[in-house]
Every structure is written in C-alpha cells, then in structure tokens.
Amino acid sequence: MKKNVLALSITAALVGFGFAGGVQAATGNDLVVNPAGVGHILLVPYFTTQSGNSTLISLINTDTVHGKAVKVRFRGASNSDDILDFQVFMSPGDVFPMSLGVDATGATKLTTSTTTDPDVTCTKPNTGVNGALFGTARVGNGGVAQTREGYVEIFNMGDIVSTGTTVDDLFDVVLHSPVNAKTVRCAGAQWTALDVLATVPTVTGLVAPTTGLMANWSIVNTAGAGAAWGGGATAIQAVTVLGGTIPGTGKTVYWPQSKTVFKAKGAVDYTYTADPLLARGFIAQLMQDLPDLSTPYLNSTVDARQQATQVSSSISTSSVTNEFLTNSLVGAMTDFVFSMPTRRYNVAYDYSATTAPYAIYTDLSAVTAGYNFFTAGNTTVDTVKQQVCLPGLSPTGWDREENVTKDPTQIVISPSTTDPTLPLCGETTVLAINRNAATSGALQASIAMRGVDVSTVAPKAGWITIPTPSATAGNGLPILGSAFVSMSITPTSGFIGSIWPHRFTPTPGYFVGP
Numbered sequence: 001m002k003k004n005v006l007a008l009s010i011t012a013a014l015v016g017f018g019f020a021g022g023v024q025a026a027t028g029n030d031l032v033v034n035p036a037g038v039g040h041i042l043l044v045p046y047f048t049t050q051s052g053n054s055t056l057i058s059l060i061n062t063d064t065v066h067g068k069a070v071k072v073r074f075r076g077a078s079n080s081d082d083i084l085d086f087q088v089f090m091s092p093g094d095v096f097p098m099s100l101g102v103d104a105t106g107a108t109k110l111t112t113s114t115t116t117d118p119d120v121t122c123t124k125p126n127t128g129v130n131g132a133l134f135g136t137a138r139v140g141n142g143g144v145a146q147t148r149e150g151y152v153e154i155f156n157m158g159d160i161v162s163t164g165t166t167v168d169d170l171f172d173v174v175l176h177s178p179v180n181a182k183t184v185r186c187a188g189a190q191w192t193a194l195d196v197l198a199t200v201p202t203v204t205g206l207v208a209p210t211t212g213l214m215a216n217w218s219i220v221n222t223a224g225a226g227a228a229w230g231g232g233a234t235a236i237q238a239v240t241v242l243g244g245t246i247p248g249t250g251k252t253v254y255w256p257q258s259k260t261v262f263k264a265k266g267a268v269d270y271t272y273t274a275d276p277l278l279a280r281g282f283i284a285q286l287m288q289d290l291p292d293l294s295t296p297y298l299n300s301t302v303d304a305r306q307q308a309t310q311v312s313s314s315i316s317t318s319s320v321t322n323e324f325l326t327n328s329l330v331g332a333m334t335d336f337v338f339s340m341p342t343r344r345y346n347v348a349y350d351y352s353a354t355t356a357p358y359a360i361y362t363d364l365s366a367v368t369a370g371y372n373f374f375t376a377g378n379t380t381v382d383t384v385k386q387q388v389c390l391p392g393l394s395p396t397g398w399d400r401e402e403n404v405t406k407d408p409t410q411i412v413i414s415p416s417t418t419d420p421t422l423p424l425c426g427e428t429t430v431l432a433i434n435r436n437a438a439t440s441g442a443l444q445a446s447i448a449m450r451g452v453d454v455s456t457v458a459p460k461a462g463w464i465t466i467p468t469p470s471a472t473a474g475n476g477l478p479i480l481g482s483a484f485v486s487m488s489i490t491p492t493s494g495f496i497g498s499i500w501p502h503r504f505t506p507t508p509g510y511f512v513g514p
Contacts, residue, residue: 026299027248028238031314038214039235044152045339045480049108051444052223055100061090063212067160077149077428077447078387080344083134087257089122089174096121107144108134122174122186124257140351140386149447151339156209158252169204195256208249227486227497253291262287274308274345276360294345305367308345317504318476321465322483326434331488333441336431337481347374375471389425397454399462442486476507
C-alpha cells in the first residue's frame with residue numbers, strides 16, 4: 001500500500017463540516033470492499049431499460065437496531081451524469097424495492113410501490129419518488145435515451161437512533177410499525193428540520209453512519225425469448241484501521257434534498273465534492289448534489305479529492321479477466337460490462353463547451369501525491385457521442401485450446417479504426433464479444449457499446465484479459481462489472497442468462513497515515 005501524508009488541518013475541516021451535518025465522531029480510517037456484501041457504501045455496476053429490459057433493485061437495511069438515512073443516486077452510462085437522486089429513510093430491518101422500466105416518453109421510470117405490493121418507507125421528497133422519470137437536464141446528446149443505461153451509487157448519510165424522548169424524534173418518524181401514540185409517519189418537526197441546512201445538527205436522532213446496507217439487483221428481459229441476470233451490489237465499508245476488516249463509523253454527511261444553490265457557479269471549492277463540474281464551478285452546486293461519494297467520510301479525510309482517491313482505490317484493478325461464449329449453435333452471446341463508478345470524481349464532460357477542452361479534470365494528485373487515475377494524458381474525447389474515452393487498452397485473447405495472441409492487430413475493434421487497441425468510451429462500457437452491430441448482443445446495450453472481434457483467435461469461446469493502466473503507473477483503474485451471457489438450449493426453449501463476475505488484479509491501494 002502507498003502511504004501519503006496530507007498537510008491539511010483536520011481541525012479546520014471539522015469546523016467547516018460542522019454546519020453541514022454536525023460533527024459526529026468518525027472511527028473509520030480506511031475504505032475497503034467487504035466480500036460479504038454489506039457496507040456503508042453500495043455500488044450497483046449496471047442498470048438497463050433498453051429493448052425490453054427491466055432492472056429490479058432491493059435495498060436492505062440489515063441493521064435491526066438503527067435506521068439509516070440513505071442517498072440513492074442513478075448516474076448515466078455516458079459520463080456519470082446525475083439522472084435521478086433522492087433520499088430514503090429506512091427503519092431497522094427495512095427493505096426498499098426499486099423497479100426500473102421505460103415510460104411512454106422513452107425515459108426510464110422508477111416504481112417503488114404498487115397497489116398490490118405497497119411500500120411505506122419514508123423518502124425525500126415525500127411524494128414523487130414512486131413514478132419518477134429519470135431526468136435529462138444534465139445529460140448530453142440523446143435526451144431520454146441517455147437515461148436507459150447506467151449505474152447506481154447508494155450510501156448511508158447517517159444512522160437514525162431512538163432517543164427515548166417524549167416527543168417524536170426522527171426514529172419514531174421513519175419507523176414502519178407504530179409502537180406508541182407519539183409516532184408520526186414521515187412528518188413532524190424533526191422531519192421538517194431536515195429541509196433546512198442550518199438546523200440539521202439539531203435533528204434528534206441523526207448520528208454517525210454505521211455499516212449494514214446491502215442490495216441485490218436483477219435484470220430481466222421480457223422481449224422476445226427473454227433472459228435474466230442477477231447479483232449483489234459491491235459493498236464498501238469504512239473500517240477502523242488501515243486495511244482492516246472491523247467496521248467503523250463514517251462522518252454524518254447530510255444535506256437537504258433541495259434545489260437551493262449551495263455553491264454558486266464559478267466558485268472553486270473542493271471541500272465537499274471532487275466532481276470537476278461542481279467543484280470547479282462549471283455548474284452550481286445544489287444542495288441535492290450533496291453528499292456524493294467524494295464527500296469526506298472518514299476520520300482523517302479532510303478534502304473531497306482525498307476521499308475520491310480513497311473510494312477509487314478501494315475498487316482499483318490493474319487487469320480484468322473473464323470468459324466468453326459466442327457459439328451460434330446455442331445462440332450464445334456475451335457482453336462484458338466495464339463500470340467505472342468513481343471516474344466522475346476525476347473527469348467529467350463539459351456539454352456547454354463549443355471548443356476543446358471538453359473533458360474537465362480534478363487533479364487528485366494536488367492533495368494525494370502520486371494519485372491520478374484519469375488525466376488528459378490517458379484519456380480522449382468522442383465529441384460526436386460526447387463521451388470521455390480511455391484509449392490504448394490492449395486485450396489478449398485465448399481459445400479453449402491455449403491458442404493465444406498478444407498481437408492487438410488480430411483483435412478488431414468494431415467499427416474498425418487505424419488504432420488496433422481497445423478504447424473504453426463512456427463510464428459504463430459494454431463490450432460485445434464477436435459482434436459487429438449498433439447494439440450489443442445479450443444486453444442490447446447501445447449508449448457506450450463497443451464490438452470486440454476475437455474470432456480470429458477464439459471463434460466460439462475462450463477468455464480475455466485486459467490490462468487497465470491509469471494515469472499513474474501502479475494505480476490501476478476503478479472498475480467493476482461482469483460478463484453477461486445468454487444462450488438457448490434448443491431453438492424453442494427460450495433464452496437463459498448466466499453472469500460471470502470479472503476477475504480483478506487488485507492494486508496496492510491507498511491509505512492515509514502519519
């Protein structure tokens with residue numbers, strides 16, 4: 001692991017952070033992936049509503065003592081643009097369901113409750129989350145089409161605890177089953193206090209966030225023969241010691257779910273976000289934009305750029321390896337999903353730009369020496385699709401009989417270019433193996449899709465490994481994802497889906513120490 005000493009005052013940071021969420025004691029000193037799938041932060045690497053696909057997500061509070069104030073943010077596949085965000089207030093042991101489909105307008109629509117399957121979990125806003133259409137205010141070319149693929153970031157902003165007072169505290173407000181006469185559901189003084197930034201520290205029962213969140217997701221295709229895939233969200237925990245496994249607490253990071261301007265356009269400020277467009281003043285920071293995954297969360301984290309480095313490092317890898325199957329005898333198709341859910345905190349696309357530069361960067365090395373995953377040196381832009389691209393990746397393919405090529409000219413990127421190396425354009429890229437089409441095979445992805453033809457090496461089946469060098473040698477890239485496979489046993493049997501998690505080569509990592 002690499003060690004970095006940050007000459008920033010923790011005391012000053014605590015003073016600055018106090019009004020936004022109250023100074024709660026944070027014991028977390030590092031961020032690590034929890035293989036058990038439970039954590040403070042959850043990442044769902046892919047959702048889709050393309051071509052008959054629906055995505056189902058179950059968010060679960062496994063903590064049966066504390067409630068959770070949770071931020072849910074859906075981001076688009078092109079450049080991680082915010083297309084829907086809201087807050088969920090989960091009571092102990094609660095499950096919050098989310099179903100994504102396509103509205104008549106072509107936009108993705110969120111359903112959280114139906115008459116046959118009602119859900120009473122409190123949300124902010126109080127109304128409108130169920131039935132909400134994903135927005136296009138911050139996306140580029142494509143309009144509503146840009147809302148049909150992407151990923152989800154979910155994190156605990158603060159625990160909700162019972163205070164045992166004689167008035168309704170926040171715990172009573174969000175509790176599902178009334179336990180006494182004082183309970184008021186999703187209303188009352190403590191509920192309204194959350195809507196005013198200056199009063200947030202006085203909200204009774206909102207304390208430092210602990211672990212306990214988990215989520216499962218499924219993608220179901222109801223068009224044609226259909227197929228289905230499923231998995232669990234990647235869970236990241238704040239732990240008490242560097243590289244440890246014992247969960248700690250984070251900082252309380254609550255902002256009102258409001259469109260009120262927090263930092264005006266033109267103001268450069270990395271205190272609470274490392275998002276290049278927000279932090280560098282290209283667009284105004286609204287209260288609803290905060291918190292995000294770069295908002296300082298750990299005991300020693302004092303700058304959003306430092307937090308961005310920490311969360312990216314927790315999922316960084318120097319290579320991705322997986323199997324593929326494209327045997328036409330069983331109608332097999334394989335799509336590799338490459339999701340980079342923290343890239344937004346290092347680079348973003350400026351849709352307002354009419355001339356270069358279109359890509360706007362946050363220099364993480366300005367605070368964390370030696371750490372930049374994405375810079376102008378290892379990225380390019382596709383100005384037609386308005387996407388940031390990572391060029392120059394050279395895959396190596398094998399067939400099932402150990403035939404191998406390390407010559408990238410034998411692996412053709414579709415559509416063919418003079419550059420034989422693999423470009424990953426977009427934040428959530430889908431690589432369609434042995435397919436040359438406008439959409440991928442298994443998932444019918446199209447927003448950030450690339451066809452990769454390895455048939456000259458392995459015409460039907462085999463495996464591929466792809467190195468993922470970042471802007472700084474040895475740091476790798478923050479990538480999640482899996483191989484999505486569909487096939488049919490017989491021409492009339494319909495399609496079945498298999499999902500094979502990517503195998504990663506972890507990088508040494510990052511931590512803050514004395």
